[in-house]
Amino acid sequence: KSKSQAQGKFKAEQLEIKKIHIAGSGAIGSLLAGAAEKQGLPYGLYPRNPVFQVNKASIEKPEFEPAKTETPTPYFVEWTDGTEYPIRQINSNKPHLSPSDMLVLPLKVHHLKTALTQWLPLIDKRTPVVLLHNGMGGYEIAKSILPAQQPLLLATTSHGAMKRTSTQVIYTGVGNTQIGIAPHLVSHKQLTMPEWAKSVCHTLHALLPPVRYQTDIMKALWAKLAINVVINPLTALNNITNSHIAGEQFANERKTLCEEFAQVANACGQSFDAIEIEQQVIKVAGLTASNYSSMHQDVKNQRQTEIEAINGYIVNMAQKKGIEVPLNTLLTKQITARLT
Ligand code: PAF
Numbered sequence: 354k355s356k357s358q359a360q361g362k363f364k365a366e367q368l369e370i371k372k373i374h375i376a377g378s379g380a381i382g383s384l385l386a387g388a389a390e391k392q393g394l395p396y397g398l399y400p401r402n403p404v405f406q407v408n409k410a411s412i413e414k415p416e417f418e419p420a421k422t423e424t425p426t427p428y429f430v431e432w433t434d435g436t437e438y439p440i441r442q443i444n445s446n447k448p449h450l451s452p453s454d455m456l457v458l459p460l461k462v463h464h465l466k467t468a469l470t471q472w473l474p475l476i477d478k479r480t481p482v483v484l485l486h487n488g489m490g491g492y493e494i495a496k497s498i499l500p501a502q503q504p505l506l507l508a509t510t511s512h513g514a515m516k517r518t519s520t521q522v523i524y525t526g527v528g529n530t531q532i533g534i535a536p537h538l539v540s541h542k543q544l545t546m547p548e549w550a551k552s553v554c555h556t557l558h559a560l561l562p563p564v565r566y567q568t569d570i571m572k573a574l575w576a577k578l579a580i581n582v583v584i585n586p587l588t589a590l591n592n593i594t595n596s597h598i599a600g601e602q603f604a605n606e607r608k609t610l611c612e613e614f615a616q617v618a619n620a621c622g623q624s625f626d627a628i629e630i631e632q633q634v635i636k637v638a639g640l641t642a643s644n645y646s647s648m649h650q651d652v653k654n655q656r657q658t659e660i661e662a663i664n665g666y667i668v669n670m671a672q673k674k675g676i677e678v679p680l681n682t683l684l685t686k687q688i689t690a691r692l693t
Contacts, residue, residue, distance in 0.1 A: 369453050369548065369549070369552035370394075370453060370454070370455050370481075370552050370553065370555075370556040371395065371451075371453045371454060372394070372395040372396065372397065372453075372454045372455075373385070373389055373394060373395075373396045373397075373454070373455050373457060373556065373560070374396070374397045374399065374448060374450060374454055374455065374456045374457070375389075375396060375397065375398045375399065375457050375459065376399050376401070376456060376457065376458045376459075376460065376468050376472060377399070377400075377401040377458060377459050377460040377464070377468070378398050378399070378400060378401065378442050379401065379459060379460075379516070380514035380515055380516050380522055381459040381485065381510065381512065381514055382398060382401075382457075382459040382460075383398070383428070383430055383440060383514065383516070383522040384430060384512065384514040384522060384524055384561065385457060385459065385560060385561060386398040386430070386440040387429075387430025387432065387438045387440055387522065387524070388430075388560035388561045389560055390430070390438040390439065390440055391432065391436075391438050391560075392559060392560055394556070394559075394560065397443050397448055398440060398441065398442045398443060399442065399443055399448075400442060401460060401464060401468065427439045427440060427441045427442075428440060428442075428519070428520040428521060428522070429520060429521050429522070430521075430522045430523075430524065431517075431521060431522070431523045431524065432524050433524050433527060437521075447475070448475055449475055450475055450476040450477055450480045451477055451480065452477050452479035452480055452549075454476075454477075454480055455480065455481045455482075455483065455552075455553055455556065456472060456476055456480055456481070456482045456483070457482075457483045457485060458472075458482070458483065458484055458485065458486075459485040459486070460485075460486060461486055461487070461657075461659050461662070462486055462488055462489075462490045462491045462494065462659065462661070462662040463657060463659075463661065463662070465484070465486070465491050465494045465495065466494050466498065469494065469495060469498040469499065470498060473498060473499065476503075478500050478502065478503060479504060479549070480503075480504070481504040481505075481506065481549050481550070481552070481553045482495070482499065482503060482504065482505050482506070483505075483506045483507075483508055483532070483553060483557075484505070484506070484507050484508065485508045485509070485510060485530075486509075486659075486662070487509070487577070487581050487585075487647060487659050487662065487663065488578060488581060488659045488661075488662025488663040488666060489574060489575075489578055489662055489663075489666045490661070490662050490666060491507070491662070492507055492535060492536075495535070496535070496537065501537070502538075504538070504547075504549045504550070504553075505534070505535040505538060506532050506533065506534055506535065506550065506553055506570075507532070507533060507534075507535055507570045507571075507574060508530055508531065508532040508533075508557075508570075509530070509531050509573060509574055509577045510528060510529070510530040510531075510561075511526075511528030511529055511530075511577075511637075512524070512526065512527065512528040512529070512530065512561060513525035513526030513528060513641070513644060525644070526641070526644070529563045529564070529565055530557060530561065530563070530564045530565070531564075531565050531567050531570070531573040531577075532553075532554060532557065532564055532565070532566060532567065532570065533566065533567040533568065533569065533570025533571075533573065534546075534547070534550050534570070535570075536570070536571060539568075546566070550566075554566050571623075572623065575618050575621075575623050575625070576625075576630075576633070578614070578618075578663065578666070578667075579611065579614050579618070579625065579630045579633065579634065580633065580634055580637050581646075581648075581659075581663045582610055582614050582663055582664055582667060582681065583598060583606075583607055583610045583611065583614075583634045584598050584634065584637065584638055584641075584646050585646045585647065585648035585649070585659070585660075585663055585664075586648060586660065586663070586664055586684040586685075586687070586688050587603055587606060587607075587684075588645065588646040588648065588649045589646065589648040589649045589651070589652040589658070589688060589691070590652075590684070590687055590688065590691075592649070592653075593649075594642065594643055594644060594645055595637075595638045595641045595642055595643075595644050595645075595646055596638060596639070596642035596643065597638075598634065598635075598638040599634075599635045599638040599639050599642075606680065607631055607634060607635075608627075608631060609680045610680055610681065610684075611627045611628075611630040611631040611634065612627045613667065613671070613676075613678040613679075613680060613681050614627070614630060614667060614681075615627040615630060616671075616676055616678075617667050617670050617671045617674065617676055617678060620670075620671075620674040620676060621670055621674070647659065648660070648663075648688070652688070652691050652692070655692065657692065658688055658691075658692065660684075660685055660688040660689060661685075664681045664684050664685045664688070665685045667681045668681050668682050668685050
């Protein structure tokens with residue numbers, strides 16, 4: 354089944370967002386574009402890096418240039434019911450984003466600095482920006498590049514998508530997306546969500562439901578980090594699916610990683626219990642039993658992994674707080690060694 358026409362008429366009157374710009378055409382970026390195509394929301398899907406070749410004389414005048422290594426356009430997103438939606442990557446028009454556009458960056462933390470620097474001259478200071486990645490550290494990068502008042506949301510998703518071939522992305526598992534306003538923009542006096550945040554959440558929910566708004570998004574990001582700290586390096590190093598992480602074979606590593614995580618997270622102002630985290634890890638490993646984790650896929654395909662944003666982040670924070678995290682340190686070294 355292939356659909357070239359948008360299925361649903363996007364209910365634009367309920368929303369302020371007129372167009373979604375997706376910076377990065379990996380599996381999740383492509384999935385979002387497929388959802389926009391499905392719902393009839395105008396979208397732009399752009400190559401990850403370089404999106405624009407920055408003019409050396411002035412970063413105010415970026416030259417748009419197609420990335421040479423990206424998937425050729427058009428290609429297809431296969432939905433959970435088997436319907437295929439054709440999506441196109443834009444690589445010739447230089448966009449200018451208004452306050453009623455939104456920019457989503459479904460990019461790994463190590464790609465964010467370049468991407469945000471390239472997008473900055475093209476966005477209005479009121480254009481909402483959404484970061485969507487595993488691990489930590491993206492928020493700090495965005496804060497150092499974007500103007501202080503730029504509308505910024507942080508998000509994490511458990512939807513599964515996979516590039517099957519260079520022309521096909523499959524929606525492998527319906528999950529959910531948790532999203533919240535960047536902490537420096539949250540006013541404790543303001544009890545209701547600002548309109549721009551509502552518009553972004555409504556739009557994302559209409560595209561890829563469910564979207565859960567979190568008043569404390571950092572807590573949600575730490576909770577997701579705990580899952581990745583355990584599942585990702587162990588599946589990548591042992592060449593196994595997520596299901597194995599729930600089993601007896603990894604009981605010791607699982608317990609130690611959860612204890613190290615809880616110690617560091619709590620020293621950073623969070624409040625986690627190692628036993629509860631371990632139960633959550635076992636649950637997610639069960640729910641995603643037949644998946645190969647993203648780090649497994651990166652190692653297998655010899656791509657740069659997210660280790661620095663996951664276990665490496667725990668190691669760095671532990672150092673700052675004077676805490677020993679030997680297993681996180683070992684796994685970070687082992688994963689890093691795989692790609693050198
Ligand atoms: O990175 C991943 O692969 C995912 O976040 C998760 C939840 C570990 C499932 O594979």
